[in-house]
Amino acid sequence: MIDLTRNNEVRARNIERCRERGVILPTFEQMRDPSRIPQEVQDRLRKIGLWDVDPANLFRITWKNEPIDRGGTYGGVNAFEIPSSITGVQARIIGLVGHWFPTGAHKVGATYGCLAPSLVRGGFDSQRQKAVWPSTGNYCRGGAYNSALLGCDSVAILPEGMSRERFDWLRNIAGEVISTPGTESNVKEIFDACHEITRTRGEEVVIFNQFEELGNYLWHYEVTGSALEEVLAPLAAAGMNVAGYVSATGSGGTLAAGDRLKQRYPHTKVIAAEALQCPTLLRNGFGEHRIEGIGDKHIPWIHNVRNTDMVVGVDDADTIDLMRVFNEPAGRAYLARMGVDAATIDRLDKLGISCIGNLLAAIKAAKYWELGPDDVIITVFTDSMQLYNSRITEEQERNGALDEIGAARAVARALEGQGIENALELNYYERLRVHNLKYYTWIEQQGRSSEELNAQWYDRSYWTNVQESVHEIDAMIAEFNAEVAAG
Ligand SMILES: Cc1ncc(COP(=O)(O)O)c(C=O)c1O
Known part of the structure; x- marks a missing residue:
């Protein structure tokens, strides 16, 4: 469960810090529904940029930011559809857009979900401790950013192989950056760095481990989940079938939005995607891959595996080839010749790898279940090409610029040739196999209990208790804000 026991001494210091810095904290309810955000905050947002290190930007931790770089307030959920002219399937495929969060990625929300409960209960001392953000990239960017808004020190931990954009930006925001060996599939090395920092610095640091913090689960269940519901409600009302929700799994947080969707539309399939080159859910496998942001070789503690209906292994070569088609001039020209409309081509840079x-x-799932025009699959476009342009330059240096033949081959192979291979529908015992893999990371290595592991599987109230804790957390945030204002 999310620890909500109070430490009044530390809590008082956090209140003092927030008062000094003019920080008020958004509730989960406000992130879901920004119309509840006070007018004076919205007036302040009209004067600042999306990425500015200004505490008012905590109120931009929502899917509903106006899609502009400066001065925006709120609109509907940022989302768009990828048409059949690209996907080649009749089912509609829609993605929420993470580009319009501060830091350009939805992970800033997950960090807030972990930080806020700790701040308002006094679990983390913003005056005396450093917040440590272990990540494969965007989570530590979001965590360092939120720490900067609060004026507290942070340590970002991420693998050395991540994109240059991530490191460049982090060096300016985080107090300290620790790079660990390898790439995104080297999560064990990240955990080792956390143990080391705890051993050497003790009380000086608090680790916000996204792979086990239920605040990450809760933020996506509440905020991403309700954004999905909002996009889908008019389609469902018009008779469309909510067929599935797709999320690549890194920490497993984004996947939690599927738990909410299943409560609303019980027949909806939750589809977990991972890199074929590191098929942990698919085959208990391991390996290196190039789909940045999804960390592997273990099952995150916060992944509610009982609700995962399908696992899909995506070939990282397909993602890199399509990144080039979607973003290089010859690729975009080829898409136009295929009949893809100009507005869609313009938006394709909103899809990171x-x-x-x-x-x-989503295409594989649509083909697997033979979905038709009355079916919709929803997914999440977590971040955009803004964070990966250096990857295109690297590809061009290695293989030359994309030409028309290259674009045609990539589309034929990676889009039209996408079949149902490496899509595994999980029966009860396949799910249990995946769930049981948690044992080796979390019980053997990370000190969790097998009782809790069993509770995650057998106790139906385990996950609903986490979901319901949002009411208590919101009440604690409101009380905290009131004390900040009263000073
Ligand atoms: C670009 C990108 N995609 C996907 C994910 C996976 O999201 P989650 O950690 O919620 O599973 C992340 C996580 O950091 C990410 O940065």
Whole structure:
């Protein structure tokens, strides 16, 4: 469960810090529904940029930011459809757009979900401790950013192989950046770095481990889940079938939105995507891959595996090839010749590499279940090409610029040739196999209990208790804000 026991001494210091810095904290309810955000906050947002290090930007941790770089307030959920002219399937495929969060990625929300309960109960001392954000990239960017808004020190931990854009930006925001060996599939090395920092610095640091913090689960269940519901409600009302939700799994947080969707539309399939080159859910496998942001070789503690209906292995070569088609001039010209409309081509840069992976997993699921025009699959475009332009430059340096033949081959192979291979529908015992894999990471290595592991599987109230804790957390945030204002 999310620890909500109070430490009043630390809590008082956090209140003092927030008062000094003019910080008020958004509730989960406000992130879901920004119309509840006070007018004076909205007036302040009209004067600042989306990425500015200004505490008012905590109120931009929502899917409903106006899609502009400066001065925006709120509109509907940012989302768009990838048409059949690209996907080649009749089912409609829609993605929420993470580009319009501060830091350009939805993970800033997950970090807030972990940080806020700790701040308002006094679990983390913003005056005396450093917040440590272990990540394969965007989570530590979001965590360092939120720490900067609060004026507290942070340590970002991420693998050395991540994109240059991530490191460049982090160095300016985080107090300290620790790079660990390898790429995104080297999560064990990240955990080792956390143990090391705890051993050497003790009380000086608090680790917000996204792979086990239920605040990450809760933020996506509440905020991403309700954004999905909002996009789908008019379609469902018009008679469309909500067929599936696709999310690549890194920490497993984004996947939690599927738990909410299943409560609303019980027949909806939750589809977890991973890199075929590191098929942990698919085959208990391991390996290196190039889909940045999805960390593997273990099952995150916060993944509610009982609700996962399908696992899809996406070939990372397909994601990289399509990244080039979607973003290089010859690729875009080829898409136009295929009949893809100009507005869609213009928006394709809003899909980062793992988003292309999500799109491909959605296509595979649509083919697997033979979905038609009355079916909709929804997914999440977590971040955009803003964070990966250096990857295109690297590809061009290695293989030359994309030409028309290259674009045609990539589309034929990665889109039209996408079949139902490496899509595994999980029966009860396949799910249990995946769930049981948690044992080796979490019980053997990370000190969790097998009783809790069993509770995650057998106790039906385990996950609903986490979901319901949002009411208590929101009440604690409101009380905290009131004390900040009263000073
Ligand atoms: C680009 C990108 N895609 C996908 C994910 C996976 O999201 P989650 O950690 O919620 O499973 C992440 C996580 O950091 C990410 O940065």
